[in-house]
Amino acid sequence: MESKGIHVVVDPSKCVGCNICELWCSYEHEGVFSRSLSRISVITYERLGFDYPVVCQQCEPAPCVELCPTGALSKGKLGEVNLDKGKCIGCRVCSEVCPYGAARMEPREARYPLICDLCGGEPMCVARCPTNALSLSKVTNVKVKPRNAAEAFAISELRKLADEWGVDVDEA
Numbered sequence: 001m002e003s004k005g006i007h008v009v010v011d012p013s014k015c016v017g018c019n020i021c022e023l024w025c026s027y028e029h030e031g032v033f034s035r036s037l038s039r040i041s042v043i044t045y046e047r048l049g050f051d052y053p054v055v056c057q058q059c060e061p062a063p064c065v066e067l068c069p070t071g072a073l074s075k076g077k078l079g080e081v082n083l084d085k086g087k088c089i090g091c092r093v094c095s096e097v098c099p100y101g102a103a104r105m106e107p108r109e110a111r112y113p114l115i116c117d118l119c120g121g122e123p124m125c126v127a128r129c130p131t132n133a134l135s136l137s138k139v140t141n142v143k144v145k146p147r148n149a150a151e152a153f154a155i156s157e158l159r160k161l162a163d164e165w166g167v168d169v170d171e172a
């Protein structure tokens with residue numbers, strides 16, 4: 001799905017699965033360090049030995065914004081998805097239609113979705129990632145280069161997942 005605004009781009013070959021991005025995202029938005037309250041989710045694939053941070057790709061048009069029945073979601077000037085908690089009825093439609101699985105419901109009372117708002121243009125996850133696995137860009141392509149057969153296999157598996165998530169993966 002094409003994105004015309006900026007969004008957080010993931011380089012999975014640099015991610016070490018430290019979860020720091022999740023903790024800072026949670027602190028920025030909820031005032032506590034909690035992975036379950038983060039707008040970015042680091043998925044660990046033990047069998048393949050890699051981690052993949054899943055985060056809103058700011059689709060244009062965004063299914064969550066289009067289908068929210070109460071107008072609680074809207075697009076901002078950066079292309080980011082903004083939530084008006086006062087209008088949200090917790091129906092989960094946004095969470096179910098997100099093609100990336102990047103709009104989880106807040107787990108405590110499931111009253112509203114956890115959707116990336118790009119932190120006003122300077123995402124905390126990007127700023128705090130110690131390996132530069134996250135960046136802010138209009139470019140949707142992720143470049144990865146296998147160093148051995150195991151990595152090549154992991155990348156081939158990643159391609160299948162990337163197809164599911166609508167992310168382009170090119171070899172460097």
Ligand code: SF4
Nearest residue numbers: 015016018019021129
């Ligand atoms: S902070 Fe960076 S390296 Fe750590 S899990 Fe998040 S994306 Fe991966």
Ligand code: SF4
Nearest residue numbers: 068088089091092094
């Ligand atoms: S959970 Fe809230 S933001 Fe999501 S579609 Fe329902 S009303 Fe809209």
